[in-house]
Structure formats: C-alpha cells, structure tokens
Amino acid sequence: MSRSPDVDYAAYARTRVAEMPAPADADAFSLAYHLLQLAYLLVTDLETRIHRPRGLTLPGFRLLFKLWLLGPTQPVRLAEISAMSRSAVTNAVNTLARGGLVERRSLPEDGRAVVLALTPAGDAAVREAFGEQTRREQEWFAALAPAEREQLTRLLARVLENRPATVT
Amino acid sequence: MSRSPDVDYAAYARTRVAEMPAPADADAFSLAYHLLQLAYLLVTDLETRIHRPRGLTLPGFRLLFKLWLLGPTQPVRLAEISAMSRSAVTNAVNTLARGGLVERRSLPEDGRAVVLALTPAGDAAVREAFGEQTRREQEWFAALAPAEREQLTRLLARVLENRPATVT
DNA sequence: TCGAGATTGTTATGGCCGTAACAATATTCC
DNA sequence: GGAATATTGTTACGGCCATAACAATCTCGA
Numbered sequence: 108m109s110r111s112p113d114v115d116y117a118a119y120a121r122t123r124v125a126e127m128p129a130p131a132d133a134d135a136f137s138l139a140y141h142l143l144q145l146a147y148l149l150v151t152d153l154e155t156r157i158h159r160p161r162g163l164t165l166p167g168f169r170l171l172f173k174l175w176l177l178g179p180t181q182p183v184r185l186a187e188i189s190a191m192s193r194s195a196v197t198n199a200v201n202t203l204a205r206g207g208l209v210e211r212r213s214l215p216e217d218g219r220a221v222v223l224a225l226t227p228a229g230d231a232a233v234r235e236a237f238g239e240q241t242r243r244e245q246e247w248f249a250a251l252a253p254a255e256r257e258q259l260t261r262l263l264a265r266v267l268e269n270r271p272a273t274v275t
Numbered sequence: 276m277s278r279s280p281d282v283d284y285a286a287y288a289r290t291r292v293a294e295m296p297a298p299a300d301a302d303a304f305s306l307a308y309h310l311l312q313l314a315y316l317l318v319t320d321l322e323t324r325i326h327r328p329r330g331l332t333l334p335g336f337r338l339l340f341k342l343w344l345l346g347p348t349q350p351v352r353l354a355e356i357s358a359m360s361r362s363a364v365t366n367a368v369n370t371l372a373r374g375g376l377v378e379r380r381s382l383p384e385d386g387r388a389v390v391l392a393l394t395p396a397g398d399a400a401v402r403e404a405f406g407e408q409t410r411r412e413q414e415w416f417a418a419l420a421p422a423e424r425e426q427l428t429r430l431l432a433r434v435l436e437n438r439p440a441t442v443t
Numbered sequence: 444t445c446g447a448g449a450t451t452g453t454t455a456t457g458g459c460c461g462t463a464a465c466a467a468t469a470t471t472c473c
Numbered sequence: 474g475g476a477a478t479a480t481t482g483t484t485a486c487g488g489c490c491a492t493a494a495c496a497a498t499c500t501c502g503a
Contacts, residue, residue, distance in 0.1 A: 112355040135412045141431035146314030187280040219451040219498045244303045250437030262427045263309035269418030387468045387481040
C-alpha cells in the first residue's frame with residue numbers, strides 16, 4: 108500500500124543502488140534523498156500554505172524573522188548568517204521593501220553600508236506568520252515523539268557542525 | 276568557540292524563541308531550522324562543487340538519475356515522483372536537451388505525450404557525476420557513526436511517510 | 444599621506460520553481 | 474457518434490539564487 112510516488116521511488120531506487128558496484132552507496136543515497144526530499148516538501152508547503160497567501164515568500168519571511176530577533180542589521184551580516192550571497196539579500200530586500208515591510212537606512216560612520224530594519228507593518232507581518240508557521244511545523248513532525256524530535260535535531264546539528272569545509 | 280555564523284545564530288535564536296509565549300515553540304523552531312539549513316547547505320555544496328563544474332545543475336542531475344534508473348519516462352511521471360510541477364520538468368529538460376544529455380521522443384499511442392530518454396552522453400554524465408556526488412555525501416555525513424546515519428534516515432523517512440496532506 | 448587592496452551593496456545574466464493560461468489530444472458518458 | 478471533461482506538455486510571468494563585474498568607500502602599509 109503505497110503512500111506516495113516519491114516514497115515508492117525512494118525504496119525502488121535504494122534497491123537499484125544497492126546492486127551497483129562501489130562507489131555507489133545505498134545508505135548514503137537514502138540519507139541524502141530523504142533529507143533533501145523532506146526539506147523540499149516542507150519548504151514548498153510552508154511557502155504555498157503560510158507565506159504566499161500573506162504576500163510573503165519563505166526566504167522573505169526568514170529575513171524578516173532575523174531582523175525581528177536581531178534588530179537593525181547590515182545585509183552583509185544577514186548574508187553570512189543565512190549562508191547566502193549578498194546579491195540574494197539585495198533581491199529579497201527589494202521585494203520586502205516594495206511591500207513596505209523593510210526599510211533601508213544609511214549608516215553615518217560608513218558610506219558604503221546600509222542597515223535594514225523592520226517597519227511596523229513588517230513587525231506585525233512577521234509575528235503573525237511566525238505563529239502560523241510554527242503550527243504547521245508541529246503538524247509536520249507530529250509523527251515523532253518528543254524524544255525522537257530532539258534526537259533528530261541533535262543528529263542534524265552534529266552534521267551541520269562537522270560539515271566539510273567549503274571553498275569560502 | 277564558534278564554528279560558523281549560522282550555528283551561532285541557531286543557538287541564539289533558540290533562546291529567544293524559548294522566551295516567547297505560545298504558540299512559539301523552541302523545539303519546533305530548532306528542528307525546522309536545522310533541517311532546512313542542512314538541506315540548503317548540502318544542495319549548494321553539491322551544486323557548486325560537483326555539478327556546475329560538469330555543466331550540470333543539481334535538479335538536472337536528479338532528473339538524469341531518475342531516467343537512468345527508470346529508463347525512458349514521461350514528464351508527468353517524473354513530476355509526480357519528484358513532487359515538482361510539469362512546467363519545472365519542461366524547463367529542466369530544455370536545459371538538458373540543449374546540452375545533448377536527454378532527448379524527447381513522441382509516443383505513437385498518445386499524441387499528447389512525450390517520452391524522455393538519456394542520450395549516450397547523458398548516460399555517461401550521470402554515471403560519472405553519481406560517483407562524485409556519493410563521495411561528497413559520504414564526507415558530509417562522516418561525523419555520524421553508521422548506526423546514527425541509519426537512525427537519521429529512519430526518522431526522516433517516518434516524517435515523510437506521515438506528512439500532513441497537501442492541497443494536491 | 445596616499446596609493447594598493449579590501450569591503451559593501453547593486454546590477455546583469457542565466458538557471459530553477461510555481462501558478463496560470465493555453466492548444467492539442469484522450470476519455471467519458473449521454 | 475459527439476459533446477463535455479480531463480490530461481499532457483508548453484509558454485509567460487514573477488520570485489529566488491549564484492556568479493561575475495562594478496562603483497563607491499574604507500583600511501592599511503610603505
């Protein structure tokens with residue numbers, strides 16, 4: 108009794124990879140597949156169900172959320188935290204600023220720099236969307252017991268902390 | 276001793292969310308954050324390090340890989356398996372076909388349908404890239420013991436199998 | 444001091460993705 | 474048999490992302 112095409116495919120692909128000679132690695136395949144598939148489905152679901160109906164996007168919300176926690180912040184710092192490029196921040200901020208959720212302020216002590224800050228509308232939007240996103244996340248992970256959720260989080264964090272070096 | 280800005284931010288944000296009243300949920304936040312961050316970093320790393328240097332993209336590779344396992348397949352089936360839209364398949368296939376890695380064949384028994392198939396060049400490309408991607412995935416998950424990797428995979432699979440219904 | 448080098452934010456270009464609209468073709472059901 | 478409906482693949486549009494190039498500005502060392 109198949110739950111969905113992607114789950115069926117995952118099982119089939121695993122057996123096929125298991126038959127292949129090295130360097131094929133059925134365990135590595137399964138792990139990466141499930142991780143990427145779950146993340147993709149969750150992102151898509153949050154985006155279409157929570158954020159798009161509110162005139163936001165998930166990347167836009169994540170930026171708003173960081174500004175909410177951190178207060179006025181430079182784009183370069185948001186780019187570092189989010190592991191995205193400065194141009195991606197510029198793009199996302201353009202969309203948010205067009206919607207009146209974020210404003211750019213110039214910094215007296217550095218003529219190159221800019222500081223991003225929530226507008227009152229941005230503050231209200233992030234609070235409202237955060238509650239809804241949390242509720243939806245709880246639905247997604249309801250199949251796991253609390254101890255399992257903690258364990259999953261710990262395993263993910265361990266991989267993140269020991270990730271291989273990237274080219275910078 | 277901080278390993279990277281995003282890990283520091285994760286810890287700080289968790290404490291901030293923990294201070295907030297319901298529906299804020301520090302556990303749900305941490306889990307979703309680590310899942311999405313890891314997936315994003317892994318995708319970016321595989322893309323820039325493995326696929327772009329070979330003239331591929333990660334979504335392009337994933338399509339090639341499915342065609343490799345499944346043989347000639349219709350776009351609509353790939354879209355179902357991959358949980359992406361038909362137009363996204365069309366787009367990715369355009370890029371792959373431009374590179375001579377995939378070809379479209381018409382189907383005699385259905386005038387609307389098209390079948391996608393690897394070219395010999397596409398077959399060679401997917402084999403080579405698959406080996407390299409596997410090696411890189413192994414580096415990413417080297418911090419976990421084999422039993423931990425299996426457990427992580429099982430937890431992810433359980434969430435995937437019991438995911439909430441989406442709007443279709 | 445002042446020029447070489449680094450940093451910041453933006454733009455251009457190209458790929459990915461979803462939604463919506465569309466034409467062509469199949470299917471269903473009266 | 475034929476009309477209403479469904480399905481398939483494509484295109485147009487707008488948003489996201491990275492890389493590369495750029496102008497403006499800052500920093501630091503000779």
